[in-house]
Amino acid sequence: xxxxxxxxxxxxxxxxxxxxxxxxxxxxxxxxxxxxxxxxxxxxxxxxxxxxxxxxxxxxxxxxxxxxxxxxxxxxxxxxxxxxxxxxxxxxxxxxxxxxxxxxxxxxxxxxxxxxxxxxxxxxxxxxxxxxxxxxxxxxxxxxxxxxxxxxxxxxxxxxxxxxxxxxxxxxxxxxxxxxxxxxxxxxxxxxxxxxxxxxxxxxxxxxxxxxxxxxxxxxxxxxxxxxxxxxxxxxxxxxxxxxxxxxxxxxxxxxxxxxxxxxxxxxxxxxxxxxxxxxxxxxxxxxxxxxxxxxxxxxxxxxxxxxxxxxxxxxxxxxxxxxxxxxxxxxxxxxxxxxxxxxxxxxxxxxxxxxxxxxxxxxxxxxxxxxxxxxxxxxxxxxxxxxxxxxxxxxxx
Amino acid sequence: xxxxxxxxxxxxxxxxxxxxxxxxxxxxxxxxxxxxxxxxxxxxxxxxxxxxxxxxxxxxxxxxxxxxxxxxxxxxxxxxxxxxxxxxxxxxxxxxxxxxxxxxxxxxxxxxxxxxxxxxxxxxxxxxxxxxxxxxxxxxxxxxxxxxxxxxxxxxxxxxxxxxxxxxxxxxxxxxxxxxxxxxxxxxxxxxxxxxxxxxxxxxxxxxxxxxxxxxxxxxxxxxxxxxxxxxxxxxxxxxxxxxxxxxxxxxxxxxxxxxxxxxxxxxxxxxxxxxxxxxxxxxxxxxxxxxxxxxxxxxxxxxxxxxxxxxxxxxxxxxxxxxxxxxxxxxxxxxxxxxxxxxxxxxxxxxxxxxxxxxxxxxxxxxxxxxxxxxxxxxxxxxxxxxxxxxxxxxxxxxxxxxxxxxxxxxxxxxxxxxxxxxxxxxxxxxxxxxxxxxxxxxxxxxxxxxxxxxxxxxxxxxxxxxxxxxxxxxxxxxxxxxxxxxxxxxxxxxxxxxxxxxxxxxxxxxxxxxxx
Numbered sequence: 005x006x007x008x009x010x011x012x013x014x015x016x017x018x019x020x021x022x023x024x025x026x027x028x029x030x031x032x033x034x035x036x037x038x039x040x041x042x043x044x045x046x047x048x049x050x051x052x053x054x055x056x057x058x059x060x061x062x063x064x065x066x067x068x069x070x071x072x073x074x075x076x077x078x079x080x081x082x083x084x085x086x087x088x089x090x091x092x093x094x095x096x097x098x099x100x101x102x103x104x105x106x107x108x109x110x111x112x113x114x115x116x117x118x119x120x121x122x123x124x125x126x127x128x129x130x131x132x133x134x135x136x137x138x139x140x141x142x143x144x145x146x147x148x149x150x151x152x153x154x155x156x157x158x159x160x161x162x163x164x165x166x167x168x169x170x171x172x173x174x175x176x177x178x179x180x181x182x183x184x185x186x187x188x189x190x191x192x193x194x195x196x197x198x199x200x201x202x203x204x205x206x207x208x209x210x211x212x213x214x215x216x217x218x219x220x221x222x223x224x225x226x227x228x229x230x231x232x233x234x235x236x237x238x239x240x241x242x243x244x245x246x247x248x249x250x251x252x253x254x255x256x257x258x259x260x261x262x263x264x265x266x267x268x269x270x271x272x273x274x275x276x277x278x279x280x281x282x283x284x285x286x287x288x289x290x291x292x293x294x295x296x297x298x299x300x301x302x303x304x305x306x307x308x309x310x311x312x313x314x315x316x317x318x319x320x321x322x323x324x325x326x327x328x329x330x331x332x333x334x335x336x337x338x339x340x341x342x343x344x345x346x347x348x349x350x351x352x353x354x355x356x357x358x359x360x361x362x363x364x365x366x367x368x369x370x371x372x373x374x375x376x377x378x379x380x381x382x383x384x385x386x387x388x389x390x391x392x393x394x395x396x397x398x399x400x401x402x
Numbered sequence: 403x404x405x406x407x408x409x410x411x412x413x414x415x416x417x418x419x420x421x422x423x424x425x426x427x428x429x430x431x432x433x434x435x436x437x438x439x440x441x442x443x444x445x446x447x448x449x450x451x452x453x454x455x456x457x458x459x460x461x462x463x464x465x466x467x468x469x470x471x472x473x474x475x476x477x478x479x480x481x482x483x484x485x486x487x488x489x490x491x492x493x494x495x496x497x498x499x500x501x502x503x504x505x506x507x508x509x510x511x512x513x514x515x516x517x518x519x520x521x522x523x524x525x526x527x528x529x530x531x532x533x534x535x536x537x538x539x540x541x542x543x544x545x546x547x548x549x550x551x552x553x554x555x556x557x558x559x560x561x562x563x564x565x566x567x568x569x570x571x572x573x574x575x576x577x578x579x580x581x582x583x584x585x586x587x588x589x590x591x592x593x594x595x596x597x598x599x600x601x602x603x604x605x606x607x608x609x610x611x612x613x614x615x616x617x618x619x620x621x622x623x624x625x626x627x628x629x630x631x632x633x634x635x636x637x638x639x640x641x642x643x644x645x646x647x648x649x650x651x652x653x654x655x656x657x658x659x660x661x662x663x664x665x666x667x668x669x670x671x672x673x674x675x676x677x678x679x680x681x682x683x684x685x686x687x688x689x690x691x692x693x694x695x696x697x698x699x700x701x702x703x704x705x706x707x708x709x710x711x712x713x714x715x716x717x718x719x720x721x722x723x724x725x726x727x728x729x730x731x732x733x734x735x736x737x738x739x740x741x742x743x744x745x746x747x748x749x750x751x752x753x754x755x756x757x758x759x760x761x762x763x764x765x766x767x768x769x770x771x772x773x774x775x776x777x778x779x780x781x782x783x784x785x786x787x788x789x790x791x792x793x794x795x796x797x798x799x800x801x802x803x804x805x806x807x808x809x810x811x812x813x814x815x816x817x818x819x820x821x822x823x824x825x826x827x828x829x830x831x832x833x834x835x836x837x838x839x840x841x842x843x844x845x846x847x848x849x850x851x852x853x854x855x856x857x858x859x860x861x862x863x864x865x866x867x868x869x870x871x872x873x874x875x876x877x878x879x880x881x882x883x884x885x886x887x888x889x890x891x892x893x894x895x896x897x898x899x900x901x902x903x904x905x906x907x908x909x910x911x912x913x914x915x916x917x918x919x920x
Contacts (some may be wrong), residue, residue, distance in 0.1 A: 021568075023579040023679055027869040032876075034864055040708050043698030048800035049722065049854035055847035119805070157455065159509035163816060164834045183580075192805075283457075284731055284835035319656065320410075345658065346445065352452075357444055375452050376459055377639040381646060398461035399676065400444050400658040 026175040058086050058153045071210035078143055085118040088154030090187035091180040095152040095347045100138050100396045104343040107135050112179035114186035128176035155347050158289040162193050166257040166285060168196040172244055172272060174264025180289060182211055185218045198226045198252050200244050205234040227400040243271060246278040259366045263289040290350035297390050298330050299314055300368050307392050315396040331385035352387025360384050363395035408673060408683035413436040414910050415684045416675055417661045420448030420888030421896060423690030424644040425903030428487050431653030435913045442660035442856040447641030448849045455836040458729035458781050461636040465743060465771050468621050471628030471899040479897045482904050489643040492634035494777050499625060501741040502601040503825050507750050514598055515741060518629040540589050545623035548574050548616045555871055572689035578868050582618045601745045604769055607720045607793060607857045609756035614866035617893060632776055671882035687883045688906045692889035694852045710879035717865060720857030721759050721793040722842035726815035729836030734774045734786040738828045743776040745888045746825050746895040758822060764817040791819045796842040796853030810840040843860035858888035867893045
């Protein structure tokens with residue numbers, strides 16, 4: 005201020021100074037006069053948060069159905085199952101011969117079923133899948149399993165998305181869309197879902213009957229099967245191209261949602277580029293961990309097949325183990341039979357955020373979901389970081 | 403002590419790595435105390451963090467830090483973070499104080515953009531409300547005296563010389579137990595000027611009739627005289643720097659480690675128990691969580707002094723928030739969003755808006771920030787980040803079920819976005835590329851905040867920062883158990899929480915020194 009004001013405030017009440025002196029005794033009196041009733045331990049918001057976002061859920065498998073020759077549907081039952089948004093996943097926590105591993109699987113059932121304690125998961129047997137093989141061999145009626153709470157952001161959001169969603173599904177990628185179709189049918193979601201479901205042959209289509217029934221009874225759901233290896237009347241033949249999308253999308257604005265294997269994304273991305281859509285209208289579910297990092301641009305060729313020393317600090321413990329350049333740090337930790345935090349396994353959710361004390365890693369740009377300051381301060385998401393040297397890392401306890 | 407087996411011992415254990423926990427831990431470690439910070443989440447900062455959606459990294463909670471100032475006019479927070487702790491973080495200056503819009507004000511729409519700087523602020527308010535100058539100058543001079551008085555009180559560390567206070571801070575003493583509205587009335591600040599000056603009230607979460615004057619005055623004057631700052635890389639940018647500093651000073655931080663029990667013997671802290679069943683020995687705890695959690699859950703019932711329970715029951719927990727975070731695929735300029743900070747009050751009085759915070763109706767007040775107007779490259783070229791915040795008391799959401807949770811929060815978010823578009827005269831909805839809506843439940847989920855509260859206890863006249871500071875020493879109901887953060891003695895907000903950690907740490911250092919001398 006340019007000039008110093010000499011303010012003298014007139015008394016507001018007669019006893020202002022006394023009021024000041026009384027501030028402390030007055031506050032003490034307020035305390036003394038309050039009831040000594042018990043403090044509520046869990047107020048309503050913490051209670052609702054615990055219901056919607058449990059850290060762990062336990063289920064018993066109550067039904068197993070073979071959907072195709074390589075895909076099974078498991079019914080999970082419990083007294084309570086956290087409510088979720090159609091399209092979300094749970095991370096399944098497994099103990100395979102002492103190796104504590106996780107896998108994210110989309111919940112394929114309607115959110116409505118969660119209210120009666122049920123989830124359905126669809127698992128496709130991978131060619132060299134150590135985990136899916138274990139699941140196929142061991143998950144039977146009566147098996148007790150543990151999962152995370154519902155996670156992920158692959159769901160319809162009316163403020164953001166077009167009213168019509170073109171769902172592009174490949175193989176096991178049908179599961180989140182099956183949940184969405186049921187959510188529409190059950191009155192939980194309200195949008196148009198036009199599903200383009202790519203399979204090799206007619207026999208590879210999972211849930212055909214169920215999808216057709218929903219499409220017949222609810223005009224908002226439409227299903228188009230696209231067979232790549234087989235020509236059949238009434239089915240699209242070939243791959244899901246820009247032309248196929250245009251043919252079924254209609255004239256109204258639409259958003260594209262994709263869920264399928266990495267190879268599908270590589271192909272479809274080029275096709276979608278031809279449609280000239282804004283980025284906000286194209287969303288894709290994460291495709292799980294990278295199993296062929298050496299094929300990504302920028303991965304140093306001379307590091308393929310290299311083995312490094314990995315020093316892990318967790319809580320009060322330090323463990324030294326080996327890590328392969330072509331396997332994520334998370335996989336190396338799981339191989340060493342150490343339980344580490346993980347959910348999405350694609351670098352996005354940040355659950356496995358760890359402090360890299362020494363060493364270099366390779367991260368595929370697409371899977372680098374780190375915060376800017378974390379990059380600066382040397383933090384990594386171990387599920388999407390690959391060792392390029394000996395490493396020393398601090399991982400939070402799980 | 404026989405019943406617990408302790409494998410390790412620390413001079414001090416800080417529970418919670420929120421703003422007040424991090425500064426407490428840093429100051430303790432810097433002073434050579436064996437320091438352990440235990441945090442239930444996997445990140446530092448509590449609400450002072452960030453999150454990524456698509457190509458956007460969002461700021462969850464911070465609008466602007468007060469009491470910061472530029473290098474050559476450093477406030478207490480800059481002094482703590484950059485001079486005492488030498489974080490070396492990049493800070494960005496917020497361009498203007500705020501744009502305030504009250505569409506249905508008496509006599510028509512009020513729409514002003516106020517600058518920082520005491521002189522500039524007074525000139526602007528005079529042009530908006532001619533003739534107000536002498537009254538506003540008087541009001542601001544009074545605010546300055548309040549700031550000086552607080553500075554004296556803080557420096558005296560609980561040993562206030564009453565005669566000195568009377569001689570130098572008479573006005574402060576006279577106004578200490580009054581509300582903001584009483585002071586407006588007493589010095590006859592014109593109506594329109596009152597509305598403009600009180601724009602920041604929602605940062606403290608209580609309407610002007612109940613909000614303690616000196617608490618508001620201190621914040622208001624610090625914003626005017628020192629401007630406001632934000633970290634370049636969201637709040638995570640400085641909380642992760644604090645984490646590193648604590649380690650550099652020899653302190654330890656353990657994430658994903660929740661304290662489930664504070665152990666007490668003969669009314670003295672003796673240690674903690676973690677969720678993993680580990681017992682850790684200490685005689686000093688700084689709880690960076692609220693007293694409701696500590697006395698209602700963490701300390702065994704038999705060990706909680708009755709007055710501690712009563713103190714909790716005497717106070718009201720402040721509001722929680724609903725925030726809509728938008729990643730937009732147009733630049734702020736293209737959208738016509740030219741200010742950093744918007745206060746939009748859709749009801750004319752703060753009392754009515756506060757009533758809205760205590761209801762389950764569509765939002766009637768919002769504080770909205772366009773981050774790009776302070777950090778132009780905070781999002782990719784041709785995009786922008788906008789976040790709209792309103793307040794709700796957690797209890798107002800008590801009947802929300804799991805099934806209608808998402809529709810509820812989205813309904814309120816949409817209403818807030820629509821109001822912003824209407825009042826500011828811009829369109830944002832078609833450009834939403836990413837959206838996330840945080841609610842009281844989100845706060846409870848990530849920070850374990852009591853009923854999702856983002857604020858501390860309400861800052862009424864009887865429980866304002868003044869009696870809280872004067873009673874620091876009386877409030878250690880259990881020996882060795884101190885508090886930091888928004889629920890503690892400096893009241894809430896980033897600046898207060900950060901500074902409260904420093905004070906709690908210095909008091910702990912002093913106690914430990916005294917104990918060693920005995």
